[in-house]
Amino acid sequence: MRLQRYVLGVAASRILSAAAVLMGILQVLDLLEVTTDILDRGLGVGGVLYYAALRAPRLIEQIAPISVLAGGLFAFSQLARESAIIAMRAAGISAYRIVAMAAPAAVAMMLLDFTCAQVIAPRTDPILDTWWEAHTPAADRKANGPVSFRVGDDLVIAASAAPNGRALQAVKIYRRDETGRLIERVDAPAATFAGKDWNLSQAVTTRFSGQRVDTVTTSQITWPSPLRPLDVQALFSDNPAPSAGSARRALLNGGTDRPPSYYETRLLGAYAGPFGALIMLLLSAPVALANFRSRQGAVLLTVGLASGLVFLVVDGLLSALGESGAISPILAVWGGPVIFGALAINALINLEG
Structure with a gap:
């Protein structure tokens, strides 16, 4: 037990140190781009710290795998230089067990990665966007629309959206029959989310039946739709990063502006991505021998x-191919981890033998 705590302590301390260094570097690079704007808007040092805190979850998501790789290399090389590995193997402890002793540190980073990417960041990103938009000078503000997207079988165009995603302006809804022909168009200057549905104010409904066109104006109608404010925020965001929840809603007829393969890959990647930390630990393990x-x-x-850097490149390339529909989402998401995990285990087996 004492030996396990020692190996785990060495691995955890090196991984945390690598994460802290990488986090500091990314924070500095990120703040270099925005600090001047924040200070010019009169937000002061508090504004800089507030921005850094809201950006932290996305940065942790980026540094988690590489910090495990760097920390694992430092930890295993230290154990090898101190002849601790030789002593443990002489005592009958295999290299596989040594790696297993260090694995909880990688699992902890994996859980932190998942929590930041799927739980914290989806909540902090809208807050950051709203805060940034509220303090942007009127002359520098950019229109966030119009945006075209699909909700179930409906095609929707909205000129703009409220920062909280609960209101749309200048909405056009196009409905088609089974053959794809346009049968109805709804124009409304505004749509607001109320409970489970959307309310369209001053809606003008135009129905097409052959050569006949009928137009009806209604002060307010209800638009039953699976579209939710979180979906609207993602659709109108400058840097959309769908979480597992938003990707699942998109596949269940929520608001989408991309092909289904994109959301399928994102959904699978949300659960497979954190396993990259374990792959990085395996890639660093041969250094112990x-x-x-x-x-x-x-x-x-x-x-x-x-190998770790190539893994990140290959994994990103496969994900891009999966999002475009060029390859299966399962292959896109799990191809990189399976291939590099197998190579790392094979290298460890050869060195152990």
């Missing part, structure tokens, strides 16, 4: 770091 009295240690360190 390196002989640092020869060139083997430096070679394995370099190969481990390069």
Whole structure:
């Protein structure tokens, strides 16, 4: 038990240190772009700290896998240099068990990654967008529309949306029959979300039946729709990053402006992405069996770091192919982790043997 705590402590401390360094670098680079604007708007140091706090969940999502890779390389190389690995193997402890001792640190980072990406960031992103928009000078504000999207079988165009996603302006709804022909168009200057449905004010409904066109004006009508304010915020966001919940709603006829393959890949990736931390730990594990009295240690360190970076590139490339529909979403999401995980385990088996 004491040995397990020692190995876990070394791995956890190195991973946390790497995460802190990477987090600091990303925060500085991010703040370099916006600090001047924040100060010019009179928000002061408090505004800078507020922006940094709201951006932190997205930055943690970015640094989680690479921090496990860097921390794992440092931890295992330290254990190898101190001959701790040799002593443990002489005591009958296999390399696989050593990796398992360090695994809880990677699992903790994996859970932090998932929590930030799927729980915290979807809540902080709208707050940041609203805050930033509210303090943007009127002359610098950009219109966030019009945006075209699909809600079930309806095609919708909205000129703009409220920051909280509960109101749409200049809404046009197009309805089609089974053959794709336009049968109805609804024009409304505003739509507001009330409870479970949307209320369209001063709606003008135009129905098309062959050569006949009928127009009806109503002061207010109800638009039953699975569209929710969170979906509206994502559709009108400058940098949309669908969470698992929003991707699932999109696949269940929520508001979508992309093909189904995009949301399927995002939904699967929400659960598969955090496993990248475990893959990074496996890619760093062969360093534990390196002989640092020869060139083997430096070679394995370099190969481990390069393998982790290549994994990130390949995983991103496969995800992009999956989102475009070029390959299956399952292959896009799990292809990279399975391939690089298998390569890492194979390398560990060969070195152990």
